[in-house]
């Protein structure tokens with residue numbers, strides 16, 4: 204990880220609606236977050252919570268019926284939401300790239316893969332064909348396509364699903380983008396292939412120090428990929444923090460539900476904890492905390508007033524009234540209590556190690 | 570489960586399901602698999618995409634005619650079954666729940682009629698009132714409302730549609746349900762709801778399940794025993810605790826080591842085990858051998874000692 208404190212992306216108070224026959228869908232309801240250079244930010248949350256719409260706004264790729272109600276998406280010091288189509292094309296080809304769940308949707312079935320990988324270089328950097336093809340070949344090797352020289356002229360259908368996703372990654376990374384948006388990039392793949400692709404993404408991130416926004420519903424993948432995590436529910440971020448803070452010390456009841464309803468290889472027992480009910484209708488979002496109707500920890504105020512973000516640490520915030528100083532103390536689900544214990548032990552161990560190796564610690568800092 | 574006194578509901582032996590037989594593009598989708606399923610248990614079938622899980626399920630429920638092999642249900646041979654009444658009973662006793670709750674429900678039919686389809690075909694209802702009553706009860710059983718019956722599938726969420734699919738399967742009072750990736754298309758928070766429902770129904774109705782999935786954590790949670798399929802072959806069979814905690818076959822070890830766990834500390838220290846599929850090729854004749862009690866591994870005679878050694882190292886009861 205080559206994180207720094209420099210924000211390369213700052214999303215502030217983003218609100219996006221969709222006009223539909225049934226009415227106005229309030230898809231993104233005041234979302235703010237930032238992305239640091241070289242980090243991986245995971246966005247998790249239920250289907251329809253707004254993960255894809257958020258990232259599409261960063262690429263300037265919103266559907267025709269979308270209306271930006273407010274907010275800014277600052278990439279360095281420019282607002283993406285105010286860019287011209289020409290500027291956006293430049294941005295998408297070179298500075299922000301993305302990969303999707305289904306590799307076939309982002310590949311051209313009629314074009315040889317070498318050419319597809321080389322094209323962004325020719326279009327955005329005006330590189331000669333020969334030079335671009337040479338770089339494409341290097342990139343194919345980098346993403347682990349075996350026998351690259353012989354395969355450069357093959358078509359997408361001649362590759363397996365995992366290899367196709369590698370090709371998509373090669374295309375996305377050929378211009379060394381500053382931000383890579385990965386929307387469920389491994390959901391369609393088997394665990395073994397998934398593990399290879401995730402390794403590849405980590406390795407490439409180190410090599411070219413790209414920042415990654417990683418969207419997935421697989422919390423196992425998040426645990427292995429993310430530096431920080433943002434949890435979305437019904438068009439809002441309800442909690443964000445470092446990966447350890449979210450997995451071992453979550454504060455929002457929705458995060459609790461999400462983490463405990465996923466069995467690990469150790470889960471036993473007759474019933475899995477589940478979140479009852481279904482997500483709210485964004486045509487008419489409820490007043491107060493949108494999660495309240497499904498939340499067994501809901502307080503009266505949740506149905507009346509939307510909770511603001513409460514600070515848990517410098518890096519950890521959660522929007523739940525439970526964190527208000529006057530709120531009653533509640534005990535999270537057992538799975539969460541177990542996670543908190545594990546966390547406390549990890550930190551104790553870490554502190555003890557620091558005490559016993561003060562010299563090494565000093566060296567590491569330099 | 571007590572496997573000494575358990576009754577076998579399903580006995581699959583040497584099942585082969587090939588496609589395009591004799592052509593250049595012949596696929597040995599299921600290639601000589603044998604396993605039994607006991608009454609009241611959940612047998613999980615895992616394996617990567619294309620390993621033959623769906624094909625095995627479809628062959629067992631007789632959507633395909635097997636290339637060869639035998640499938641016995643309650644002791645009766647199903648392959649080539651001539652007796653029409655018995656076949657009809659088999660079609661009722663064994664039901665399937667599908668992966669895609671969107672594609673598997675007829676969009677033009679009301680939910681009530683979708684659920685009642687099997688009731689009608691099998692003439693299970695004495696009257697229209699009886700039919701309505703059964704449908705209403707089924708809707709409630711799966712956690713929906715009685716008045717949901719008059720609506721159409723598109724008016725429901727994915728989790729609700731999967732419940733409709735379950736109600737449809739239950740309508741004919743089956744004994745055995747094949748669930749092919751029943752939760753893969755659902756959201757994480759809804760997956761737990763559906764899994765809990767399946768478990769509760771199993772208890773109440775003494776159902777036996779063949780549960781197919783590639784989410785290994787969920788399969789582990791729901792299954793009593795597990796079979797690992799690879800290239801159409803069964804490589805390892807055992808109780809889910811044993812297969813997950815003490816895998817013996819290299820492929821199983823590699824597969825399990827790739828499962829992402831929602832625990833950052835674990836993920837930081839995870840080591841992945843590689844696997845060379847060349848191992849399974851070649852001309853060695855292998856079959857499932859019981860290495861430790863109730864724990865089977867595909868092995869050739871000369872590989873048996875090696876697996877026994879592994880089992881011993883894992884602290885298993887070697888036979």
Ligand SMILES: Nc1ncnc2c1ncn2[C@@H]1O[C@H](COP(=O)(O)OP(=O)(O)OP(=O)(O)O)[C@@H](O)[C@H]1O
Pocket residue numbers: 221222223228230248249250251252253254255256257266268269485
């Ligand atoms: N073009 C559109 N017109 C109307 N509504 C839309 C449109 N695009 C998205 N939405 C709505 O916006 C909300 C957020 O959708 P989004 O695709 O961002 O969800 P998501 O979190 O990515 O979900 P998933 O996990 O299923 O991909 C949903 O309610 C969706 O129905």
Ligand SMILES: Nc1ncnc2c1ncn2[C@@H]1O[C@H](COP(=O)(O)OP(=O)(O)OP(=O)(O)O)[C@@H](O)[C@H]1O
Pocket residue numbers: 588589596597598616617618619620621622623624625783
């Ligand atoms: N009707 C068919 N004709 C030809 N080949 C088929 C047919 N059905 C399946 N196959 C092939 O048989 C093999 C096994 O497929 P199957 O669908 O059983 O796999 P699976 O384990 O269910 O995979 P997944 O996890 O992707 O659902 C694959 O190679 C597939 O392409």
Ligand SMILES: [Mg+2]
Pocket residue numbers: 254255256386
């Ligand atoms: Mg999405």
Ligand SMILES: [Mg+2]
Pocket residue numbers: 622623624
């Ligand atoms: Mg399948």
